[in-house]
Amino acid sequence: MVGGGQLARMTHEAGIPLGIRFRLLSDTPQDSAAQVVSDVVIGDYRDLDTLREFARGCDVITFDHEHVPTEHLRALEADGIPVRPGPDALVHAQDKGVMRAKLDAIGAPCPRHRIVADPADAAAFAAEGGGFPIILKTVRGGYDGKGVWFVRSEDEARDPFLAGVPVLAEEKVDFVRELAANVVRSPHGQAVAYPVVESRQVDGVCDTVIAPAPELPAELAGQAQELALRIARELDVVGHLAVELFETRDGRILVNELAMRPHNSGHWTQDGAVTSQFANHLRAVLDLPLGDPRPRARWTVMANVLGGDYPDMYQAYLHCMARDPQLKIHMYGKDVKPGRKVGHVNTYGDDLDDVLERAAHAAGYLRGTIVE
């Protein structure tokens, strides 16, 4: 797996029971996954020689992030190393312009959008719809709210163009909430769909995920799952695909973003589904039959733990574990820095209010924003 973040850490964890020999390419030995993996290569994923050396002896290469240059992936494939998801699929998660063009071509519902050339063109795009505000995104390099601007005027439309990367304009969707439809697809086309979840964002960062999305009409849930499965097939995705969606006020779903790797909106599956997204991602990239994606509890809630005031989590563990013996804690081994995702918690049960309260309390306490 290329990339030493928490997704690789949790994928390794899921690979241990499958007896998988897991090799990691990590920037530093301190990276989240590098702390817990035996077979670690330290190096820069942007360097082709490093990638080639890393890939030697691997049965298949997969990814913790979408940042490996497409031409390097093609070079690995030319060397005979299976790359999953492959470069032709992964480019849709790397470049929002390519993604939107492809989704249009297959008729997947998207917010109104087009590439804009400059602030004046962005203003023209706004005028073609209901005017400002609009959303501007650099087509490459963004995540967790970075590379995305909420723009209320032509004046505010300047920053996105400074990076010299093409800029995509999108309508500001009138959504009631964000959903995610997560699916996993294997090379021979088997696919499984997880229940559609609700994803609550705070400051552009995922805060809470509820599985399944409460009060989502069965028809809309089915549409979202079918859409995600269709995107996975049409884009020839192998592995986990997260389709982030808007649920609009008028009862439609629109595709917001795609991610082709285990995803924050699927962390609940570690404790809430028969087979976790991490295990199924591995099974897919190894072309093994996929595991059951169904939920094990009526409700599962995931809450992210952001870095806060606790440099040492031990005292917080004492409180959280004693308060809730059913709490599932997942920490990433990262140094705590304010605002950084350093872990998440999962809770599950029959009573949604209770499950939500327990997750919010634990995440807040671990962050230091709740003190008892």
Place this chain on the structure above:
Amino acid sequence: MVGGGQLARMTHEAGIPLGIRFRLLSDTPQDSAAQVVSDVVIGDYRDLDTLREFARGCDVITFDHEHVPTEHLRALEADGIPVRPGPDALVHAQDKGVMRAKLDAIGAPCPRHRIVADPADAAAFAAEGGGFPIILKTVRGGYDGKGVWFVRSEDEARDPFLAGVPVLAEEKVDFVRELAANVVRSPHGQAVAYPVVESRQVDGVCDTVIAPAPELPAELAGQAQELALRIARELDVVGHLAVELFETRDGRILVNELAMRPHNSGHWTQDGAVTSQFANHLRAVLDLPLGDPRPRARWTVMANVLGGDYPDMYQAYLHCMARDPQLKIHMYGKDVKPGRKVGHVNTYGDDLDDVLERAAHAAGYLRGTIVE
């Protein structure tokens, strides 16, 4: 953790989400746990200097097996390193003579037993009860049926004395089945009890575990849990304690063996309990509040996978994963040798016959004894 076997492998797996920095002392880099752990020291646990070097910087030391010499554990404690379970507790899992004497002293029900000096004394022990057959055990060094003899005559009583280790004689108990009562206890005395399970042996090796033990009267289950909790407290155990029990034909329970570490009879907890034995063992030795031991399914079955005809498990995975998408596979990364425990599977559900069949089929197929 001292010892590189599958118990350490699965304990590391359980420690990853807790953000635990896990250091392993392993005989070789090929050992089961050494394959998946980042921080591995290769060395001999029988060498005190190696242990001391390994322990430097650790907050606490715990064990994958019971074979570390007691005097070395005392030396580590004298160095100021917490050893959990401590040497005074662990000796009861190391020496069956000490174990029986202590269980007698606290009034725990045991098979009739005494240390015997030679084959003639063994015959005398048999005559004091109903005659042969009896069981002879060397007090140290046995596991999985090794170091245990089923003896039908004075003539057959010679082998156990050849090792020069004291020999314990025990009555051949008229039992209907074997049970295990697993508990976890922390340094300040908090303890949790898992449901009592039935353990089915084949050729002296655990084959299948059913959680909870079917049709076990609630009163007997309660007695077994109370007994295990009492043993943990009286012996000052820290961490996971497995109390292997006989259920006698006349409705009593008798203590067979003790193990002070995660145990084969608790592997079902990985997929069948809210908190696994591995996570709770870690929480105990780190003096963190313990997790909920309750079951997540009505029935969970664990079946061991012994080494068989498959040197490569990939083809077997294809069959087993396709046949049962809910199957949970746990392989240890060991070279397959006939009769060696190389993994286990867990299944769960509402219908015990179905859950048993799925586990037996998968374990048999992975071993190569079932071919479809």
